[in-house]
Amino acid sequence: MPDAEGLPAQGWAGDDERPARPRLADAPRPPGAPWLPDAALVWTAGAGLLLLLLGALVGRADVALLGVAPAVTAAYAVWVRPRGEVWVDAVLGDAAEGERGNEQLDGEDGDRPGVAAAGGAVVDELCGRYRLLVPPGCTAVRLRAARVEHGSTEVLVAVPGRRVLEIAAPSVRTGPQPLFRIEHQGLGAAGLLVGEVGVEAAELVTVLPHGRGMPALPLPQRLRGLTGQHDSRRPGQGGGLRDVHPFTPGDSVRQVDWKVTARRSPGLTQLYVRRTMALGEAAVVLVLDSRDDVGPDPVTWGGIQSIRPDDATSLDIARQAAMSVAEGYLAVGDRVAVEDLGVRRRTLRPGTGRRHLDRVVQQLAMVAPEGEPSRRVRPPRLSSASLVYVFSTFLDPEAADMARAWRRSGTTVLAVDVLPRVRTGRLDARHWLAYRLVTLERQDRLDELAAAGVEVLHWADVAGTTQALQRAARRSHRRPGTLR
Template sequence: MNEGWRRTSSTAGALAAGLLALLVGAATGRPEIAVLGVAPVVAAAWDLARRPGARAEVTVRRGRARLPDQGLERVHHTPGSGPIDDAPGSGRLRAHVHVDVSDGTAAVRLRVGRAGSTTAEALVRVDRARDITVTVATVRTGPQDLVRADVRVVGAGFASIDDPVSSDRQQVLLLPSALRLGPMPLPFRLRGLTGEHESQRPGDGGGLRDVHPFAPGDRLRRVDWRVTARRSPDLSELYVRRTFALADAVVMLVVDSRDDVGPDPATWSGFSPVRPQDATSLDLARQAAASIARDLVAAGDRVGLDDLGVRRRPVAPGGGRRQLDRIVHRLALIHPEGEPTVRLRAPQLPSGVLVVVFSTFLDDSAARAARSWRRSGHRVVAIDVLPRLRVGALNRRERLPLRLVLMERTDRLADLTAQGVELVPWATGDPAVELILLSRRSHRRPGVGVAR
């Protein structure tokens, strides 16, 4: 037998029964009994002679993705359809399992699974080679393992069986999907020179600012002849229409990667893993940041990204499709990295930006940075990414510390809103509606944000 191959119990039993019948027939002189043992011995010998000549090979590769660099299909959330309960779920990870076998293979037992999830088994027929598509539901984003496949080859007539062969470990990067949210809030002041938002500066492209007498530098095509005829019938003075200039907004997305907690508070200590079917706070933060970045880039604004959990060069504000891809890829790579560094001061941001902070606010680090940016004159929007908690399985000893932590968190969020930080709950509310309300407050007049 080849290395890894061995006889099955059925083949060994058939050989033993056939040889016993031959011996009994020869010893007793009864040929009819010996003839009964010929068939199982010949069949077993024939099946063993046709056993495969080599071991099977199995490889796993990522399936074709609908979105760049990922194999996920997401269900988009429409504004007004209620809170996002299972975000960022409804994803499917596709993988292709390629199995190569030699001649003499009758069937292959395939076992596919992922760490922490259920395992699926199937008996498949393989003629030399076969590709098998596997689809796995997932709610997680970021770096993670692809499916692991184990195959066990059965020889002809189930006379021999091979030891299990496993595929190599392969990691994939699942990019967060983006939801359709709608209009986004704007900073207090628009600093850009081009864009789609009306600023307070006079210029071209915006709405009507006023009607003013003709002055040096005004263009003749801006002359309003109706107003001129009404105010100066003798054409002694011309009147021109002046408009607001268009500008773009600069937005910095700040993700707090220090916390990655699930909806079950019993797993917050780190001793128990989060269930694979539960989206963590960092999954929600990735999805929220990707959604806001996509809508801002689509509006012609400049978006940057920073991480509160590590000291790393941030993604500078920029616009365009390549900037959006850069931000989404950096979001997928964000994860807790060891012991969080203590920041004595909040990261420096460009002047006049809108700051969007994504955090669970379970401690005071992100809240302290948000307060610092608000005191510096920035408009700050806090996105609460704490998942909807499940407390039904907690005992009395576990409920008491959770209650104290949530009370401190409630006081922390109330202090933020009292200091002018605008709060948007992502998992327990309707973020699309909340952001639309904030955008209306900043669009009351051209280029004017909320009152300070």
């Protein structure tokens, strides 16, 4: 980065890698508190005065002359010392559009305050913008950007009055995420005076999930409505060819197929019309199991150890999977609803269009575990004409039981396994035995779902999931009477 270099930490707060020392930020100082001399200023002034005094005592003008420059430098630094505070605040939206001096600082993680984007289990770059305002006389600012459970980045930034700094880093997490904690300290002329250490608390932002393009998606057994982009199984207008039938009262003259009529009835004693299928729209329900959020390491499944920040959790994968499915259906005018098994109030009614896609994105981003979930006595009531996607880890039987109940009622159900690829390298004998028991129970649930007629997809297997959806789409798009 231009005008940035690593610095030793002097008076910084929140450094876990260095011995504990007094936190300057913990001692509040009144607004406009005087800037303190740095150790370099003390040594510069002391050396200059010592040389002047020594030259005067021994009668050496050349020795006294050597002390003039350090003494004048120290006096000048004190004379032009800054009067005021250094301000660092987050830039919301495009408020910094047109600011000069924008620079980028590669950190551990960050985001644009307000709304951000990241792609589920896909690494995406997040960016946070911060505006620096310094009083006259302040030439540079020492900055440290850090996040919880992430490393920190410390740089020296030249600030000519004001500057906008961008902090960018890769991230695999979505949903509510804390941004950077910024610690800053102003430097006076030649770095001989330092201001107080200020702290900009990390803001909580919402990282929106990104979907991946799906080549084909299945349809429910029955389509709804008289509008849409799919050929339904009912006769009507606007769809593909259904059959050719003799003209009957009520048929439109526009539907007469004159070529077929000339071939079948050369004497024009009987007219033949082309009958078409009606158009319809699909009703899709995305059911997310937010009761647990686990990572790829089974040691962290108990909740005692935290998940590594560079690991995507099951909810991150579920958000990406649900977003991919929602984008695919809403792009062709179908209706999409969202249901949460963990919190009953998180229900998004069916809708279509671009605005509804924005509502779906916000709904998915806010899905998170909330305390101990209450057990549902019966599954949510869904229309049998709906196509239901259940996104869960299936580590407990509740989501699988509801999927089987919907399938018994005649609803088409797809179970999407969002468990990350498991890493077993850290498991000892006790953890390995527990993991094997949980895995066997989970595999039994998935096998029972498949036996009940539920299509089981493993989202971590990108190629397998795409092929399974394509096969399901080909089966659901076939018309009655065609060979399978």
